[in-house]
Amino acid sequence: MDYGEMLEKGMQEVPENTDDSGRFEVPDLEVESRSGSTRVGNFMDVAEAIGRDPEHLADFLSDDIGTATSLQGSELEISGEFRRENIRGRIDNYLERFVYCDECGSPDTVLTEEKEVRIVRCQACGARNVLD
Secondary structure: OOOHHHHHHHHHHHHOOOOOOOOOOOOOOOOOOOEEEEOOOOOHHHHHOOOOOHHHHHHHHHHOOOOOOOOOOOEEEEEOOOOHHHHHHHHHHHHHOOOOOOOOOOEEEEEEEOOOOOEEEEOOOEEEOOOO
16 A cells, blocks of 8 residues: 555545534533432433443443442432542543543544454544553
8 A cells, every 4th residue: 555545544534524612521410419329410411421321431430439320311320429529530530541532632532342342533633542
């Protein structure tokens, strides 16, 4: 493959729309602790804002916190009482691992699976980062 062919192939993989004018914001968490559990009332809004599957985010939080979680409608129920800052810190961990591009830092990524390997693919720079 010569340089021209490689350049053309690379350009095909870079998305046309790389507009950064919209800000990436995670909604403030609506957290309420009650009877030995914690409820995140706007969990689906959070998952939608970061562009990830709510089940994947809930599973990560369960593993990261070390307790059971369950999706109930648009809410996430977490076994145990946790402060908003603690949960937000865990979501920030998720963002670093599964959302932000390792190359350019953009949150404009998609989580894909190729040949049983999970990959974060950046829509801004085209980078592909293999997850452990």
